[in-house]
Amino acid sequence: MFINLSDVFLSAGRPLEVTCPIEMTEVQNGYETFSIIEKSDVKLTGTHKMRGKAHITGEAYVVVDMVCDRCLKPLPVRIDLSFERDVFSPEVDAGDETEDNLDIMQGYQLNVENLIFNEILMNWPMKVLCKADCKGICKMCGKDLNFGECGCDTFVPDPRMAVIKDIFNANKEV
């Protein structure tokens, strides 16, 4: 979806208010593609700041089909988007923001999909857990440890303990 900001760039007036759908059905994050299983419309407001410069604010949310980092259980994760940024018309020098601006502006048109895509990536959760104390899966047998122990011997001796044990054994031999 593209929104024409010509009027907003030109002069101060009533802010432009638009509600439009999010069209994308998946998000590609690095090498992985995630389905969007639910999404809101985007509520956007464009306010004139000066000739050729507008201030955009917006809100939306998407629910992305992820998996728990530890147990790999499918997990719908809601990402709330609430953003504001300046955009520039083609005849204005955007300075430091030129690159960002080119990403979401095509001429006088705001590229809503690109804007939303960027916002989703910026708000991507660092960690995805089905619950804070998810026990994950056993590295030996693959059992989901949230459903009980599997009985595998996953004991890894602490090297510091091994030293103490050596000393203990040495003393015993005397």
Ligand SMILES: [Zn+2]
């Ligand atoms: Zn989990």
Ligand SMILES: [Zn+2]
């Ligand atoms: Zn196991």
